[in-house]
Amino acid sequence: MLRTRIGLVVLASVLLAIAVPVISAYRGVSTLVSDQLDRSLQDRTQTVLTALDLGRLPPVRPDTVEQLLPADGPAQKLTPGAPALPVSARALEVARTGQGSHQEDATVDGTPYGVLTQARPDGQGAVMVGQTYAGVTEVDEAFLQRITVTSAAAALSCALLSWLVLGRILRPVRRLADAAEHITTTRDLATPLPAAGRDEIGGLTRAFESMVGALRHSREQQQRLVQDASHELRTPLTSVRGCAELLQRARGRLAPEDEEQILATLVTETVALDEIVRELVELATDQQTAEDPEPLDLPDAAEDSARRFHRRTGREIAVTVEGPVPVLARPRALQRCVDNLVGNAVKFSPDGTPVEIRITGTRLSVRDHGPGIAPDDRQAVFERFFRAAGTQATPGSGLGLAIVHDLVAADHGSVFATAAPDGGAEVGFHLPPAPQIMHSSHIVPSKV
Template sequence: MMLRTKITAVVAVAAALAMSLAALMSYRGVSNLVGDELERGLADRTSTVVTLLAAGLTPPGRPDMIEQVVSAQGAVRPLAPGRAALPVSPEALRVARTGKGESRVDMVVSETEYGTLTRPLPGGGAVMVGQSYEGATRLDNQALWRIAWTTAGAIGFAALVGWLVLGRILRPVRRLAVATRRITTTQDLATPLPTAGSDEIGQLTRSFAHMLAALRRSRAQQQQLVQDASHELRTPLTSVRGSAELLQRARGRLAPEDEEQILTTLVTETAALDDLVRELVELATDRHTEEEPEAVDLAVAAEDSAQRLRLRTGRTVLVIEDDTNPPVPVRARPRALQRCIDNLLSNAVKFSPEGTPIAMHIGGGRLAVRDQGPGIAPAERHAVFDRFYRGPRTQATPGSGLGLAIVHDLVTADAGTVFATTADGGGAEVGFTLPPYGQGGPNRPTGRRRYRKAL
């Protein structure tokens, strides 16, 4: 209602300005036209009186005019008895004395304004004709009031029509506002929105619908994450609690080797809990969303992650670039990309036997990490990116099942795609493809070892 009132007020003001301007211009035009007609009438009447007097005739009187003869000495002789005399101005006296030119003067006689015109007579003296402005003033005032009332009525009509039309135009907005208030009050994201049209309001409604759909997906994902997390946390927490209770009941009565085994279980499960909680926080918050995408050298990022893994685990990590399709700068968030590569390498370490190398193949905007594990069955190639997914052959492998899910979320957020397959010769090949940033990119650091091989 407030928006409708404001827009109606704007429409009324705009209409008032436009109509007032049009009325003012019309009034001035009519006023000028009436003034011109009065001047022509005064001039024609004066010419007629001069002609009749020159012919020895007396012109018939008119109620709206005063006509008189002015002698060269300034004496006045009214042509119509009983009518008030016009004061003789110096200009009129000059015309009567010289018999040349004419004099046009406005004056007030008996509280009535007259326009006077003085012209010389052929035999000497002059004729002075005064025309009353009373009728013209009355007509002018009537026209002014009529224009004012007409303008006011038109403005009111425009405001009324604007109010009614805006009520119909803004009806979808009111329906949308009611729906959004209901959603805000009930927190029910499934509340239907009004039907969207093809205009701007329809576009706004569709935008709200897309936003609600995104919120519903986000809420569903959050609920699923909480359910999955509670399920995954239950197993290590149960193990930690059981081991702690066993130590509490035994109170030093356990054999040293049994006590050592229980403590090892506690440390292992606690470390698993720490990794799980860290990855849950990473997955739920996505701390890298504040980064802006930029040109990132995929080969440099891969070498950095490989070097960290070598130092941390001592494993052999090969970075292999495709000579037929050299790596190109990709459009990505730098820290998010580094996190993806770290997760892929950590996943490969879990499934590769000790002492076997891990290889990263890079070509264009594609990066693939190959391990020496059991590979991935065709039915699992999409499921491995689901949260907490553990395949039949990897149930005994430590981990939370979140690493590849984080890779999926971060890569797709940067308009990339992920893949997982079984490599030729055994083992799994898991990676992603990111869109190229452009022709240019950051310079690669020198002095690092490179392994080049066609993919």
Template sequence: MLRARLTLVAVLTAVAAIVVTLIASYRSVSPLVAAQVDRGLSDRADTVLALLDAEAPIPVRPDMTEQLLLPDGSVRVLTPGRNALPVTEIDRVIARSGAGGADTEIVVDGVEHGVLTKPRPGGGAVMVSQNYTEVIRVDNEFLWRTLWITVAAVCAAAVIGWLAIGRVLRPIRRLATATRHVATTQDLSTLLPRAARGEVGELTDSFNTMLAALRLSRAQQQRLVEDASHELRTPLTSVRGSAELLQRAHGRLDPADETRVITTLVQEAKALDALVGELVDLATDQQTVEEPATVDLPELAEARAERFRRRTGREITLAGTESVPVTVRPQALARAIDNLLDNALKFSPPETPVRIHITGARLSVHDHGPGIAPTDQHSIFDRFYRADRTRSTPGSGLGLAIVHDIITAHHGAVFAANRPGGGAEVGFQLPR
């Protein structure tokens, strides 16, 4: 569960931060406490030395024991009711020499003590010990309080993290629910209102954009199916009628009539084959699997023009100013140029040339045909659209629609217009 995993990560992060902070704090405070204890022992030793010189009574502290170490090694306890402190060889050296000092730790009756030995002017030394019971108690209390504070902080971090992460993940849960709904019901009308900013909001917007693209794709597929069924009905009806006529009048038709029927049958079959091929291109868009490459537009256009010159024997010229390299899918762009040339050759008289004009990343094909009616200039790139004056010409009405789809996929634009000298200009503009 994502919420539990994120909460665990947040808790572990909080624990790590708290532990590191506490260790650093303890390590920084512990030397200060030790230094304070050492200063207390040193001050107490100085006080005892001063009182001994003044032959004044020494006030008793419950956590401290004082004794006088004479040069001969004998000990006189200065704190009534206390046992003598253990004396080391270093302490005896300090007492005999009257110089130096020693700071040691001892254990008396299972209790830790700190012992400071200071030389006494005139001979001997003063030994002062402090019971560490209170220091240890304070240290343990600090550790236990720290432990409880850490536990409380971790629990608070877990609760707050659980609630906060749940709130953050709420739009993602809604997104997951909507995704399951779409996958189960195939209902692409599901939309999520943007409920958050940042990455989650961008994810929601991306999901809505994806659904919008899927809705558009489904609508286009539905329209393609409907248009295709309508366009296929005419050649199929003609093929069926011709075939039935040949079947019913087998051997009884005049040879000329039979030839006419067979010719019609072949022509309609070719038209049907071309239509099916273009429908497959529209439905599968195989060119999208191509990797984009940088191509020289005039070079590609000249190669396509030469192909049409050899196939049709028509005059096709190339003109224009200097072009710029364009990054495209080469085969797809070649198909677009082929369709433009095929369209121009279809409507241009046989004795007239077709010209390709390139300016930068703009390519247009000029013909000498009847031109395009103003009302048709924005519609000729629609699928299956046939202008009134072109309905008698061969074709499926898909060639320029394929050009539109290819150029739009390259983030370009298509255009169509009439030329001042007659004929049409149809082409595209690619982004630089």
């Protein structure tokens, strides 16, 4: 669960942030207390030495034990009823020499003491002063306990606060996840998505909304394609079925010329069906999308298409180039677009009339000398299965220009259809220029 994982990360960060200063503070306080104890022990030792020099006993303190350590005799207690301090070899050395001092820790009757052995100024032995650590230990334990409780309370408070805040922050993510699960379950791409804010989660919501919109548009296109295809396939299928049923009923009784006409109709309609199916598959699968866009020269694609159509149809196809600019497009998709435009122009041009391909910058147009395109139909010609008035009997699937539109749009270009000045139509496209390519304007006319 994302909320739990983030909460654990926040809690770990808080614990680390608390632990570092707490440990530093504890060590600093321990050092400060230790230094204070050492100074207190030294001050008490000086007080004892001063009192002895004055021939008096030092005042009694409940937390200290004092005793004399002669140079050559046993230790003598200065604090009545107090426990005896253990005498180490180093303490005896200070007493014998009458010089220096020695500090050590000792345990007396289970109580920890700090013991300072200091030589007397007159050189006659030394004094030993022991100060109990019991109170310091209690303070240390109390400080450690309090700081532990405080740190734990702070960590728990931060954990609770982060859990509540994360729940509020991740609420849009949960809503988006619920909407995605609903879409997955119901296949309803019209499901509304939660409102997008201005933060990263809002950006994720907008990206998801764009993706769902693209899927919705794709589904609408598929449904429209199926509807249009079923409508367009109905006519040739009906014709083929009628011819087949007529041949079945006649069973050889038809006149040869009638049978030949029916067979010719079957062949014609079968060819039309094959072309429609091929164009539908091309349009539905968009086989060109696997290519990557690259810088391409429009004149090369135009020359190649002109040569192939000239060999195939014998039609004169002229290519005129003026200031060409390399375009960014997919190679096979670009060639398919040019071929479709040239094939469309050949189909609608009367026999003996030329077809003209003109390239200006990143613009390519194909001009025919046919009946032209009515102003109201110049956008509709790029729709699937569209046929203008008077062209219903013209062979073709009605998908050629639709494929051009889709392929050019996929490469971020645009299509157009206009009327030629002296009759006929001019159909073509614009494509984006290839980046960082320099060119110079020139005119290269050629004719195939």
